[in-house]
Amino acid sequence: MMKRIGEKARSAAAELALLKPDVKNNALLAMADSFLAHREILKAENEKDLQKGREKGLSKAMLDRLLLNDKRIEKMSDALREVAALDDPVGEIYDMKIRPNGLKVARMRCPIGVIGIIYESRPDVTADAGCLCIKSGNAVILRGGSEAIHSNTIIARLMNEAGAKEGLPEGAIQIIPTTDRQAVDAMLKAREWIDLIIPRGGTELIEKVSKNSLIPVIKHYSGNCYIYVDETADPEEAVGIIVNAKTQRPGVCNALETLLIQKDIAKKFLKKLAPRLLEKGVEIRGDETVCSVVPEAVPARESDWEEEYLDLILAVKTAGSLEEATSFINKHGSHHTDAILTKDYNHAMTFLSSVDSACVLVNCSTRFSDGGEFGMGCEIGISTDKLHARGPMGLRELTTSKFVVFGNGQIRL
């Protein structure tokens, strides 16, 4: 089965790489229309998954993630239109150097080829990941959670039918048509047909995929985001940023989880900050100094410095110096997103260089660590890996490059 799917994907990828932007964009718009025109079928197929889920005793949260209602179908449709509106990354020539012999040496952005996405219960990932791969000129092989198989299959079918009418090749978007777990293993070994695997889901899934894959994997682990409040920080601005980073949407990977405060300003600053956090319902887990200033705080354990709460809980610690803070973040953080709040130029620059994370911010909320907020238009995930892509991954990160050389008769001497 993997061979049949793989060969079809390879052949689709060769065609996709050369399609004009218009063809790809019209296909995405047709898919968006098709979702709206086929709401009832989408909901009926989704109901089969929900029914089975209920029988299997899935949790309420799981069932909610599975659900496709009108609002979610409209959102899925809108996302396709947004991707259609983005600039096409394929074919861009950049970074040109003129050599002494007159050769013009540059790089050209081009699709990677075939991308495999392995994900869990949310069926909208099918549409989302599928359209980003198509727009960047890649064929895609999707393997969703077994509990969403009916929903994923109908979404992919509607996308392919609509795409085919606009000139997308057959095999552009393929779903692994079985819930057999061995299919994942076959996918992870299919080096000949798949160029990149992106797992989207919990730590366990990502760990399993990256351990078993013979194909390069781009991982995105959780975010234990830190903010360090420097002794020179503007206190009012700092409080605003911290409250925003912790409470604006606590359940996501770029929410603040741990706060470090320079020790000389800790007491004064905490007196300003704590009431603002407490009134938002934030539980503070503090070190000794913090607990001595904030009576509502509970003592933090060692594990608190490494935990991603995804909840209204904040670990707070004092740090003796900038260097102590950056070392602590590099040791206990998750290399996802960390920020410094400071008015000191040298401290800002040192923090940017020293913190070994995918996103390092000065004087703003960690909640900005996001493809949309970074101006990338969309994202297929946030890579916590270092190779190929690091941080929010947009269309560009779904491409590779080749060297292109414009000559006029040069030979090597």
Added chain:
Amino acid sequence: MMKRIGEKARSAAAELALLKPDVKNNALLAMADSFLAHREILKAENEKDLQKGREKGLSKAMLDRLLLNDKRIEKMSDALREVAALDDPVGEIYDMKIRPNGLKVARMRCPIGVIGIIYESRPDVTADAGCLCIKSGNAVILRGGSEAIHSNTIIARLMNEAGAKEGLPEGAIQIIPTTDRQAVDAMLKAREWIDLIIPRGGTELIEKVSKNSLIPVIKHYSGNCYIYVDETADPEEAVGIIVNAKTQRPGVCNALETLLIQKDIAKKFLKKLAPRLLEKGVEIRGDETVCSVVPEAVPARESDWEEEYLDLILAVKTAGSLEEATSFINKHGSHHTDAILTKDYNHAMTFLSSVDSACVLVNCSTRFSDGGEFGMGCEIGISTDKLHARGPMGLRELTTSKFVVFGNGQIRL
């Protein structure tokens, strides 16, 4: 053992990432001086490897690759000076976007961390790979061929001693101090301590490394380079380029191996080309048309279209059209370096987009496919992979990036 080496490398990497360019450059220059000052020790240690190699009955070619003589020591020393003179890639901020809320979002180039190099007999790779990793701010763990262990060890020792005096951290360059084969396996599983593996050597080594590694690997397979002569090519210029690409240095990966000629001009063009190749001693292996025009040609077999000769042999075939040529190259080539010779603008642009290779050239010799010739200053290899780095890999390809965000109080609404 791997744990001890790995921890040392990690700690060195953290320091290396923050070193000033001057410190790194002075260290490289001190290493270059040290090689020249310690010629006799280098040659004596090398002689131990040669002696053992002779006893083991290594081939003449192998023994030659092992040899360190004065000339090669000087070359190794010069290479270090050249790398010292290159621009430092670490810390460069680029690709900045100003967001509507005033956030300045950019990327900053930074070291990858710890790089593992697995290579075969040539001891100069120790110096070469070591200095490129240091210059790009990475720690490096080197595992050379067992037959070069004494040479590799003394080279690394001299580099570390000279580097330490200039402020390089201990553990910047480490050699796996055993010829035990299990050490390679341990290295390939050391995900915690090594971020990237680069194998340098034959296909067998590369294949073995990439199959067993849990760490990302950047591979560079062989080069079966193609040139396609379009019907509009300038015949005199085309002959010059083809002769250069085939004969200027036939034993390297960017030498021409297969020639496609558009069928309408094939006979006339071959009459011009064949004598020029034959006088250089090139054996022509042709399809039916070629053999009918060139009496000296021998009939090509199917395998000839895929072979990397690294010798004065050229496979020559006619192609009906540009599309036939690009399909043939994508199917039978090695995705390394391919060129078109043409005066037609649309053909040139189509070839650049359609050929799925690391380097795609118009109207120049394939021999230019090289880090030095591309203006990258040096190269650690030519990647035939698509992720992270593709084509010649210079200092920049030994770095990753992080997002850096300059704010002034922004919170997310």
